[in-house]
Amino acid sequence: MTTRANGGALITGEQAEAIRRALKSSLYPGASDDSIEMVLSYCQAAGLDPMTKPVHIVPMKVSTGRKNADGWDIKEDRDVVMPGIGLYRINAARTGQYAGCSEPEFGPIRTMEMDREVWVDGANGRRQKTLKPFQLQYPEWCRVTVRKLLGSQVVEFSVKEYWLENYASKSDGTPNAMWEKRAFGQLAKCAEAQALRKAFPEAVGSQPTAEEMEGKDIIEGETIRAERRPPTAGAIARQAxxxxxxxxxxxxxxxxxxxxxxxxxxxxxxxxxxxxxxxxxxxxxxxxxxxxxxxxxxxxxxxxxxxxxxxxxxx
Structure with missing residues (x-):
């Protein structure tokens, strides 16, 4: 059996299976077969080479529209295929009008001071949750400018994104692992993605990037900041x-x-x-x-x- 690759060339079933194995073992280790198929379908529809990893598999919680006995929304874990910032750059470059972007400009450094929930060994030998002081320095904002060729002119599209409005948090409000480790880099990617959407709305579309959605939930087509918790049999009910x-x-x-x-x-x-x-x-x-x-x-x-x-x- 033969299928068509993104460039239109025919590939054999053996070659297609080799691509699947490479994606699962190297580019998306640990991903399910269904998630790999979603990646291949996305790339085929968009004319992308899956071996360049233009998209990411993002595990998310999706609202089902149902509520449990306590009145809380019932969510289910689902893998979602989302473009990376690299795909935004590719699509902008394909227009022939992309003239690059500026280095990220960061605002003043702020300090977040909160209490973080951590698990420790209790006096009785059992694990228990406690609060410990947490401190993190982060940029108040980041500005990125994307340049676009319009005829003989270069037009600039600038975007300013705020850290507090973008960071993904755990249930206690502190940043998740990625935003704690890359407080500057994550915000810069979010600002660049927004600037590319502003400059090339038809080329990149409105779907958020994986960098923007990392650590957030999907609820009725919108997103909220939330911790991606593994499913547990005895989940603790949230309290206001x-x-x-x-x-x-x-x-x-x-x-x-x-x-x-x-x-x-x-x-x-x-x-x-x-x-x-x-x-x-x-x-x-x-x-x-x-x-x-x-x-x-x-x-x-x-x-x-x-x-x-x-x-x-x-x-």
């Missing part, structure tokens, strides 16, 4: 974090942060980065998310007089 106490000190701190949020996302993230661990706990997750929403809605309006980024958050 307790709301912080509404004290006079918290109200004053919240009002101060709200002023920064109304000045835009840059101003607010700068103020949040200067808070102590205790102050962040005082605001709480729900307060932080509400302030981020205010900051994102503020857009580029800014504050008259040049902004308030240099002001200090009251202690």
């Amino acid at each position: 974090p307790a709301e912080p106490e509404d004290t006079e000190e918290r109200r004053k701190l919240y009002a101060s942060l709200q002023a920064f949020a109304k000045a835009g996302l840059d101003e607010y993230q700068g103020a949040w980065g200067r808070l102590s661990k205790e102050q962040r706990a005082m605001i709480g997750t729900s307060g932080h998310e509400a302030l981020k929403a205010i900051a994102m809605n503020a857009g580029a309006e800014g504050v008259a007089g040049g902004g308030i980024a240099a002001e200090e958050v009251p202690l």
Whole structure:
């Protein structure tokens, strides 16, 4: 039996099987036969050479639309084939209009301080979960510019992506292994992917890259940040974090942060980065998310007089 390769040449069944074995043993070790078939089908439809690994197999949790007895969404583990940043570059280059991109430009370095859930040996010899201080330095944002040839002109398409809006987290809110190890590199890939989508919308499409989706879930066509947990027989039900106490000190701190949020996302993230661990706990997750929403809605309006980024958050 013969089939057609991506270039149109006929290949034998023996050659096709050799390609499958190479993909499974070298390029996608540990992948199931079904996932390898998905890769081959994707590459055949897009006219890609599977041996260059233009796509990635990403294990994800996909919402089934059903709920369990406790009211939580039921999700199932599924392998999803997604383009890598390399495929975005290939498709942009195929247009003949791609003129390269800039080196990533990073914003100020911020420090994340949180408590991370870890498993330790308890006094009774059994494993137990405890909290340990976690600290990570990360760039506040990354800017990448993609250049495109339009006639005789080179047009630039710039994108600025924020680390806090992109990083993939575990259930405790701390970054997953990849984002902890490559705090700069992962954000740079996300920014470049967004810039390529902006410059070449028809060539690269709107499907997110594997780098952007690593560690996130698919829910009704959208994505949320989540930990990819292995299925367990006795999964622990998630509990909503307790709301912080509404004290006079918290109200004053919240009002101060709200002023920064109304000045835009840059101003607010700068103020949040200067808070102590205790102050962040005082605001709480729900307060932080509400302030981020205010900051994102503020857009580029800014504050008259040049902004308030240099002001200090009251202690």
